[in-house]
Amino acid sequence: MTEVSDWRFRRYRYRLIGSRCRECGETSYPPRRRCARCGGATEEYQLPRRGRVVHYTLLKALPTRYNRYRPYYLAVVELSDGTRVIGMLTDVDEPSEGMEVEATLRKLYTYGEDGKIIYGVKFRPVL
Amino acid sequence: MRPTREVGIYGYGAYIPRYIIENRDIADLWGRDATPIKSKSFPSYDEDTITIAYEAALRAIESSGADRSLIGAVFIGSESKPYAVKPSGTVVAEALGLSRNILSADYEFACKAGTEAMQTVFGLVSSGMIRMGLAIGADTAQGRPGDELEYTAAAGGAAYIISRVEDGVLARLEASYTYVSDTPDFWRRSLEEYPRHLYRFTGEPAYFHHIMSSVKGLFDEYGYSPSDFKYAVFHQPNYKFPTRVAKKLGFTMDQIKPGLVVALVGNTYSGSSLLGLAATLDVAQPGDKILLASFGSGAGSDSMVFEVTDLIEERRMKPPVSKLISRMVPGDYATYAMFRDILRR
Ligand SMILES: [Zn+2]
Numbered sequence: 001m002t003e004v005s006d007w008r009f010r011r012y013r014y015r016l017i018g019s020r021c022r023e024c025g026e027t028s029y030p031p032r033r034r035c036a037r038c039g040g041a042t043e044e045y046q047l048p049r050r051g052r053v054v055h056y057t058l059l060k061a062l063p064t065r066y067n068r069y070r071p072y073y074l075a076v077v078e079l080s081d082g083t084r085v086i087g088m089l090t091d092v093d094e095p096s097e098g099m100e101v102e103a104t105l106r107k108l109y110t111y112g113e114d115g116k117i118i119y120g121v122k123f124r125p126v127l
Numbered sequence: 128m129r130p131t132r133e134v135g136i137y138g139y140g141a142y143i144p145r146y147i148i149e150n151r152d153i154a155d156l157w158g159r160d161a162t163p164i165k166s167k168s169f170p171s172y173d174e175d176t177i178t179i180a181y182e183a184a185l186r187a188i189e190s191s192g193a194d195r196s197l198i199g200a201v202f203i204g205s206e207s208k209p210y211a212v213k214p215s216g217t218v219v220a221e222a223l224g225l226s227r228n229i230l231s232a233d234y235e236f237a238c239k240a241g242t243e244a245m246q247t248v249f250g251l252v253s254s255g256m257i258r259m260g261l262a263i264g265a266d267t268a269q270g271r272p273g274d275e276l277e278y279t280a281a282a283g284g285a286a287y288i289i290s291r292v293e294d295g296v297l298a299r300l301e302a303s304y305t306y307v308s309d310t311p312d313f314w315r316r317s318l319e320e321y322p323r324h325l326y327r328f329t330g331e332p333a334y335f336h337h338i339m340s341s342v343k344g345l346f347d348e349y350g351y352s353p354s355d356f357k358y359a360v361f362h363q364p365n366y367k368f369p370t371r372v373a374k375k376l377g378f379t380m381d382q383i384k385p386g387l388v389v390a391l392v393g394n395t396y397s398g399s400s401l402l403g404l405a406a407t408l409d410v411a412q413p414g415d416k417i418l419l420a421s422f423g424s425g426a427g428s429d430s431m432v433f434e435v436t437d438l439i440e441e442r443r444m445k446p447p448v449s450k451l452i453s454r455m456v457p458g459d460y461a462t463y464a465m466f467r468d469i470l471r472r
Contacts, residue, residue: 010221011221014218014221014222015221015222015224046224067472068172068468068471068472069172069173090171090173091145091171093456104178104181104182104185105177105178105181105182105222106171106173106174106178107172107173107174107175107178108173117175117177117209117210119177119178119218119222122173127446127450127451127454
């Protein structure tokens with residue numbers, strides 16, 4: 001990733017915008033051009049913000065730009081419409097399977113002291 | 128001030144980070160006895176003014192059901208902008224999915240920048256230049272380790288969607304007032320990490336003089352008195368100042384209590400009085416009048432009068448400020464120092 005390619009993805013990073021298959025309705029995040037299930041054409045789709053933790057794992061070894069932000073939990077979250085997405089958890093001490101979470105905007109990492117701050121969706125326990 | 132076409136609050140939202148540090152822990156570290164408040168909030172390692180502004184604004188939109196496409200302005204008042212140059216509002220607007228035809232700027236007037244943003248949006252909405260606008264006050268305030276401000280400088284914010292009264296508001300703006308003067312009570316020079324303050328100016332010449340002048344000016348011009356109000360909210364740099372200014376102006380403890388969140392949350396700077404207003408709207412009933420008076424160092428105060436309408440019940444913020452506070456968990460000084468980037472690996 002660079003400061004430029006990070007910017008290009010901001011739309012999907014900021015807002016949980018995924019894709020939905022025009023043929024079979026399969027949803028995915030991040031968005032895909034072609035449906036993973038039937039190969040059909042897709043359209044942009046706003047995913048719901050709420051969901052539940054299905055699996056999680058603690059990540060410790062990360063690129064240096066994550067230094068301030070490690071370790072963190074990476075989780076598979078099943079959103080309320082059934083879509084499964086992979087996302088970082090925040091504001092959790094110890095996650096649990098089934099934990100109710102909602103998407104919010106947090107800092108993902110920064111490019112050094114004078115570089116861009118990259119923001120994106122993370123999941124935290126429902127307020 | 129009274130806008131020509133009537134405006135008010137369409138929706139409101141607030142946000143406080145999850146972590147608090149006890150004043151006792153800070154005082155023990157520096158060998159001090161007295162503490163100004165009980166605890167203060169601090170941002171997680173991945174939070175800043177932009178993410179706090181986003182959380183507050185999102186809650187305002189979702190709780191009120193406001194149509195995002197009608198929002199024509201995002202003004203964020205803060206003294207802790209993540210970028211010295213690069214607007215916070217454009218990130219917040221894109222993350223919220225707002226239109227690209229929006230006015231946006233970051234406002235700075237120490238702790239008064241949030242109400243300054245509200246005054247601006249009142250004017251823009253009333254004139255018809257925009258249909259609705261977001262005014263946000265949010266901060267992750269800095270206090271030098273060991274300094275007096277370290278006990279109170281906290282993180283949090285609140286957001287207000289302003290619309291014309293005919294679009295349906297939960298509180299109607301009756302009047303506002305402002306009072307400013309060049310007073311050197313507190314400042315932070317460009318490129319400096321921490322602010323400085325002149326103790327000589329902090330209380331009477333700054334906080335008390337400006338809030339009293341702004342509230343008295345408002346009362347004189349529009350004929351209000353303290354008994355007209357069910358509630359009052361004053362800027363909360365600590366517990367003592369707002370309770371004393373309320374008393375001096377003739378308000379009772381019952382009037383200020385619902386909005387007085389400083390003892391547990393701390394001083395959220397640009398978010399402070401707006402967070403107090405949110406906590407007050409959480410409990411207000413139709414017909415209640417609320418006085419809001421901010422204070423910003425440098426110095427100035429905005430005061431505003433709102434009357435709550437029948438729409439309050441359906442538009443109340445979910446969850447309320449009390450829930451945001453009750454979910455908070457204590458962190459020790461080491462966690463605080465790491466999350467605040469005072470201590471680095
Ligand atoms: Zn398909």
